Structure formats: C-alpha cells, structure tokens
C-alpha cells in the first residue's frame with residue numbers, strides 16, 4: 149500500500165512522464181507485433197527491413213518538410229555517438245557550443261577532447277537560462293541543443309548568421325528531445341540530429357539526422373582520408389548506407405518499428421504543427437499550475453525560454469520535491485524526478501507528443517493531492 153494512496157480519478161490513464169525512455173503508445177506495440185514474423189527476426193540486408201528503414205526516412209523528411217537536397221541519415225549509437233561522429237567527420241577545425249545544461253556541455257567536451265581540433269569556444273549560461281551564438285572567424289560548426297533536456301530550456305532554431313560568421317560554417321542542432329514535438333524551419337539548420345526515445349516514443353540505440361547539402365559536402369570533404377576516422381564514426385559511411393536504407397552494422401529492428409509508427413501517427417494527425425500544439429497545451433497546463441501554486445514556480449524564469457516538451461518546476465524549501473516524486477511513483481506515476489546532476493528541489497515532467505494533455509491535467513491534481521498530505 150502506498151503511504152499516500154491516490155484516488156483513481158487522480159491517476160492518469162498512462163503514468164509515464166519521463167524524459168526518455170518515455171511513454172510508448174499501445175498502437176506502436178501493436179504495429180511492432182504486426183511485423184512478426186515478416187520483418188522482426190529477418191535480415192537487415194533484405195527488402196522487408198530496408199523498406200522499414202525507407203519508410204522511417206521518408207516519414208521524417210515529410211514531417212520536417214525537408215527542403216530540396218536535405219536527406220535523412222541514421223546509424224547506430226544514439227545522440228551521444230553522433231557527437232563523436234561529428235567530432236571526427238563534421239568539425240573541420242573549430243566549433244562553438246552553446247552550453248546551458250548537461251547535453252550541450254557534453255558535445256562541447258567531446259570537441260575539446262579531440263587532439264586534432266582547435267580548442268572549441270564554449271558559451272555557457274547558467275542552468276535555467278540560455279546563451280546565444282557569437283559570430284566568430286575560424287569557427288566552422290555552431291552547435292546548440294534545440295531543447296536542453298536537463299533543465300527544460302528551449303532555444304529557437306536559427307542559423308548562425310551575420311558579420312563574422314565564416315561562409316560555409318554549419319549550424320548543428322541537438323534535437324534529441326525536441327524533434328517531433330517542437331515546430332521549426334529546417335532551412336535554419338544544416339544538421340538536426342536526435343535519438344528516437346523521446347518525442348518519437350521509441351527505444352534508444354540509434355541516431356537520426358536531417359542534413360543539408362552543405363553538411364553533406366562537409367562530410368565528404370572531412371572524410372577524404374586526411375584524418376583517421378574509426379569506421380563506426382565515419383559519417384561518410386552513414387551517408388552511403390542511409391541512402392541504401394542500410395546501416396553499417398545491425399540496427400535494432402524493434403526501435404525502427406516503434407519509430408515508424410510514431411512518425412506515421414504524427415504525420416497522419418497533421419504533422420509537426422499538430423504535435424507542437426499538443427506539447428504546448430500539455431506544458432501550458434503545468435506552467436499555469438506552477439504559477440498559481442503557493443509552493444511551486446517554473447524553474448526557467450523567462451517564459452520565452454521555457455520548454456514545451458520538458459517542464460521543470462522548482463519547489464520552495466517547505467516542500468521536499470523528492471517526496472512528491474516518491475509518492476507519485478508508489479501510485480504508478482513515474483519518472484518525475486529532476487535531472488540527477490542538476491541537484492534541485494524540483495520535478496521534471498516530459499510533455500512529449502505521445503503524452504495525453506488530459507493525463508497532464510490529471511497529474512496536476514495528483515500533485516495537489518500529494519502536497520496536501522505530505
């Protein structure tokens with residue numbers, strides 16, 4: 149028996165509010181089952197799996213309204229592996245990174261550790277706010293997260309532009325927790341990369357990227373043999389394999405299947421603008437709740453910076469936020485704990501596309517109920 153037992157009316161239909169792995173819809177599981185035995189457990193070099201990969205690539209291009217010449221790449225390893233791939237086969241000499249949380253900082257650290265690159269420029273902002281790009285001669289990659297999952301800060305997708313930006317410099321956006329949940333203009337990026345376990349409600353293990361013709365050209369230049377590049381990190385290989393709906397080594401077929409169904413679901417419902425309206429509704433419910441609350445406040449002070457897919461809510465010292473998460477967890481409402489390294493008295497709640505806005509409304513009632521009884 150939970151110490152605080154929620155009435156059934158305050159238990160969301162689905163209690164998963166984590167930032168990844170995140171809620172998977174039943175329809176995705178049904179689609180996965182439907183691929184038994186024709187696709188699951190069959191060769192990734194044959195048509196059934198290649199067609200599945202092709203469907204995901206086409207669906208993503210449609211979802212992102214991919215401009216002429218942009219392509220969808222994929223490979224094994226997730227966004228973390230993409231950072232290492234970018235360090236080896238995308239950055240020529242020097243990168244600039246906006247860091248306003250854990251994930252932006254990790255890419256910056258990967259570039260800083262590479263002995264063949266110049267020291268990157270790191271533009272850091274305190275967690276809960278964000279920094280801006282600075283035009284800088286000699287920088288050939290400008291990198292930032294579309295959504296910083298560790299803090300719930302969102303940025304606009306804008307190309308590095310203006311005096312002082314070298315011609316040919318690329319804008320590279322970590323969209324792991326944004327893609328499929330926030331609308332954006334693809335022509336404002338050269339590389340928009342992500343893992344599938346957030347708004348795409350799939351499992352981890354792969355990365356996907358929407359890449360511009362300029363990014364493709366850069367990959368081709370960077371991988372011409374002047375620099376040693378481990379084969380699994382070589383983006384030229386990802387490019388040539390992706391064009392054939394293939395991966396260098398075996399991909400997770402279940403991840404692709406869950407992904408395919410989620411992309412189709414979003415496209416069939418109206419695409420990115422529909423998804424963005426849904427996540428804005430869900431996050432709006434939480435921010436409004438926090439602003440009205442006596443004990444809670446949105447962690448991100450500037451409403452313009454507040455994420456519509458990852459909501460962070462601070463509690464004042466009279467409340468132990470970890471006790472709220474614990475009570476919720478005992479009632480089957482999981483993963484509302486804050487990002488572990490942020491170390492705040494906070495709840496972090498995903499409002500990804502798969503999550504029902506009504507479940508978020510129910511969640512606010514559940515939190516109120518717990519607060520009255522702690």
Ligand SMILES: *Cc1c(COP(=O)(O)O)cnc(C)c1O
Nearest residue numbers: 226227228251293297324325343
């Ligand atoms: C989750 C996340 C990552 C890491 O993704 P992996 O699949 O674990 O490598 C990177 N960037 C952002 C913004 C994320 O939210």
